[in-house]
Amino acid sequence: MSGDLGPRVAISAAQKFLHLYPDVDLFLVGDQEQLQQTLQGANPRINFIHATEVITMDDDPLTALRHKKNSSMWKSLELLRDESADACVSAGNTGALLAIAKYLIKTFPGIERPAICKSMPVSSGVTYLLDLGANIDVSPELLHQFALMGSALAKAFGADQPRVSLLNIGTEAYKGTDILRQAQELLQQDASLNYAGFIEANCIFSGEVDVIVCDGFHGNIALKASEGVAQFIANKISAEFDRHPIKRLLALLCWPMLKHLRAQLNPAQYNGASFLGLQKTVIKSHGSADENAFVHALAVAREQVLLRVPERIHHQFSH
Amino acid sequence: MSGDLGPRVAISAAQKFLHLYPDVDLFLVGDQEQLQQTLQGANPRINFIHATEVITMDDDPLTALRHKKNSSMWKSLELLRDESADACVSAGNTGALLAIAKYLIKTFPGIERPAICKSMPVSSGVTYLLDLGANIDVSPELLHQFALMGSALAKAFGADQPRVSLLNIGTEAYKGTDILRQAQELLQQDASLNYAGFIEANCIFSGEVDVIVCDGFHGNIALKASEGVAQFIANKISAEFDRHPIKRLLALLCWPMLKHLRAQLNPAQYNGASFLGLQKTVIKSHGSADENAFVHALAVAREQVLLRVPERIHHQFSH
Numbered sequence: 001m002s003g004d005l006g007p008r009v010a011i012s013a014a015q016k017f018l019h020l021y022p023d024v025d026l027f028l029v030g031d032q033e034q035l036q037q038t039l040q041g042a043n044p045r046i047n048f049i050h051a052t053e054v055i056t057m058d059d060d061p062l063t064a065l066r067h068k069k070n071s072s073m074w075k076s077l078e079l080l081r082d083e084s085a086d087a088c089v090s091a092g093n094t095g096a097l098l099a100i101a102k103y104l105i106k107t108f109p110g111i112e113r114p115a116i117c118k119s120m121p122v123s124s125g126v127t128y129l130l131d132l133g134a135n136i137d138v139s140p141e142l143l144h145q146f147a148l149m150g151s152a153l154a155k156a157f158g159a160d161q162p163r164v165s166l167l168n169i170g171t172e173a174y175k176g177t178d179i180l181r182q183a184q185e186l187l188q189q190d191a192s193l194n195y196a197g198f199i200e201a202n203c204i205f206s207g208e209v210d211v212i213v214c215d216g217f218h219g220n221i222a223l224k225a226s227e228g229v230a231q232f233i234a235n236k237i238s239a240e241f242d243r244h245p246i247k248r249l250l251a252l253l254c255w256p257m258l259k260h261l262r263a264q265l266n267p268a269q270y271n272g273a274s275f276l277g278l279q280k281t282v283i284k285s286h287g288s289a290d291e292n293a294f295v296h297a298l299a300v301a302r303e304q305v306l307l308r309v310p311e312r313i314h315h316q317f318s319h
Numbered sequence: 320m321s322g323d324l325g326p327r328v329a330i331s332a333a334q335k336f337l338h339l340y341p342d343v344d345l346f347l348v349g350d351q352e353q354l355q356q357t358l359q360g361a362n363p364r365i366n367f368i369h370a371t372e373v374i375t376m377d378d379d380p381l382t383a384l385r386h387k388k389n390s391s392m393w394k395s396l397e398l399l400r401d402e403s404a405d406a407c408v409s410a411g412n413t414g415a416l417l418a419i420a421k422y423l424i425k426t427f428p429g430i431e432r433p434a435i436c437k438s439m440p441v442s443s444g445v446t447y448l449l450d451l452g453a454n455i456d457v458s459p460e461l462l463h464q465f466a467l468m469g470s471a472l473a474k475a476f477g478a479d480q481p482r483v484s485l486l487n488i489g490t491e492a493y494k495g496t497d498i499l500r501q502a503q504e505l506l507q508q509d510a511s512l513n514y515a516g517f518i519e520a521n522c523i524f525s526g527e528v529d530v531i532v533c534d535g536f537h538g539n540i541a542l543k544a545s546e547g548v549a550q551f552i553a554n555k556i557s558a559e560f561d562r563h564p565i566k567r568l569l570a571l572l573c574w575p576m577l578k579h580l581r582a583q584l585n586p587a588q589y590n591g592a593s594f595l596g597l598q599k600t601v602i603k604s605h606g607s608a609d610e611n612a613f614v615h616a617l618a619v620a621r622e623q624v625l626l627r628v629p630e631r632i633h634h635q636f637s638h
Contacts, residue, residue: 201543
């Protein structure tokens with residue numbers, strides 16, 4: 001019901017997603033009348049759950065947690081708690097989704113707090129970056145937990161001995177904050193991790209490591225600065241092709257190439273951030289996600305359920 | 320003498336710089352014999368100052384400060400302290416340059432610590448981002464000082480009432496850390512500043528504001544993540560044009576356009592970070608700067624001397 005674009009995008013994405021993946025059924029949670037009108041026609045694989053309230057993007061997470069038990073977000077997460085659904089995907093208020101998921105789904109024993117994790121495109125595939133904003137104040141122990149969760153996720157997606165790094169402003173052991181230096185000691189001592197040392201932000205996209213661990217403030221800045229500069233460059237390229245009739249002709253000739261390039265750099269194909277550490281799969285779609293981006297977030301949820309990512313994280317912590 | 324590429328780049332840049340700007344004389348500080356050999360031929364506008372030591376990229380800043388008083392870096396900064404030179408440009412060890420500059424040149428009264436500041440390309444011109452790594456632990460008062468210094472710099476370069484923002488992970492007043500919220504109050508209360516609220520990292524390149532203030536860890540991550548993603552995209556574009564003979568032909572047709580685009584995105588044209596708050600102009604060139612990038616750093620130094628940037632910062636603090 002929420003997100004910057006409302007339920008229309010979610011519903012068209014849901015239809016496309018069901019078409020692509022015949023092994024999935026969906027619940028659509030929200031104002032049932034509005035959802036059914038938008039859907040146009042019944043689909044036996046879509047179930048409706050009515051919810052009278054909506055958590056808006058401006059709602060304070062704690063207020064939402066305390067007072068919006070009839071919201072579509074709350075009802076969706078209840079389906080996970082009650083074992084009726086395997087995963088929840090939302091484009092709504094991140095803080096509220098995190099707070100309610102933590103309350104209803106809970107983290108596994110030994111996991112202090114969930115972390116937001118996203119796969120970043122790198123030359124050799126993807127690198128998992130966490131935390132992206134759930135935890136601003138972190139202890140060395142919490143960063144260690146993020147490393148274990150990220151490593152379990154990378155293993156689920158095929159990395160044999162995932163290389164794990166801590167994001168810092170230099171690679172020398174004396175660089176950074178006390179918290180980072182202490183976290184480095186914990187990671188070095190943990191034989192279940194393949195720790196690769198500190199990494200600087202210019203190497204996030206180099207593919208040197210599989211998992212990059214940081215606090216939520218640093219991860220958020222790294223992710224958003226990257227989005228900003230990618231947008232800036234895309235605008236420059238468009239402007240460059242638009243400067244002269246001959247260049248616009250060249251743009252036509254280059255069209256297939258530009259399209260391929262755009263597809264590779266398209267943020268939509270990286271949409272869908274995981275809340276790692278929870279006992280079920282909860283995926284946050286970007287608030288401004290379009291249909292394809294939302295489909296990708298749904299596909300991430302499906303894949304993490306099939307690969308049993310929550311169970312693998314639990315397993316990593318029980319050793 | 321230092322930098323990743325040694326004195327060769329600095330010297331060829333010096334010659335090009337003198338050719339471009341007839342109003343400048345240069346001191347070259349270092350191993351005089353080596354420098355003169357590299358220079359090949361005398362230039363009456365180049366003076367040599369001999370130094371027997373070099374501070375390396377691996378030297379610990381405090382050790383360099385205590386024990387390398389005969390280094391080229393120390394001798395260069397002595398020229399500023401003794402009023403023999405107006406500005407110092409170095410591609411060497413950032414931490415050592417900062418520590419020695421702080422010791423020899425000093426900050427203006429009322430300025431606690433210098434900040435590293437760089438101009439970032441944005442759609443409407445440039446935005447000044449500070450601090451970029453000199454200060455990891457900051458107080459609200461120190462962020463306030465960075466705002467005043469950045470604002471004075473932007474005014475020197477023509478902004479009438481520079482819009483100043485604090486980098487945060489959201490724009491709402493409750494977002495971020497206590498330090499940021501307290502800094503926001505200080506900036507709101509300061510009538511000499513045109514404070515524009517919190518800004519997120521994806522808007523660094525949007526040109527919404529003239530100055531963005533943050534601690535050195537956050538600034539470093541934002542800057543380096545941006546460099547990393549720009550490099551990643553450049554590699555993707557090259558690979559795309561290289562995929563097929565027809566595409567390589569297209570690349571030839573697009574060559575003038577790609578060249579123009581590259582010139583606009585070229586990090587060399589943004590090389591030269593300022594150490595704001597010092598009583599003289601000290602500019603840090605990127606360790607891996609090539610000739611053109613080094614020339615740009617020298618040009619930044621010249622411009623800041625002509626625009627009397629240190630004096631303007633002093634003035635901003637005396638009101």
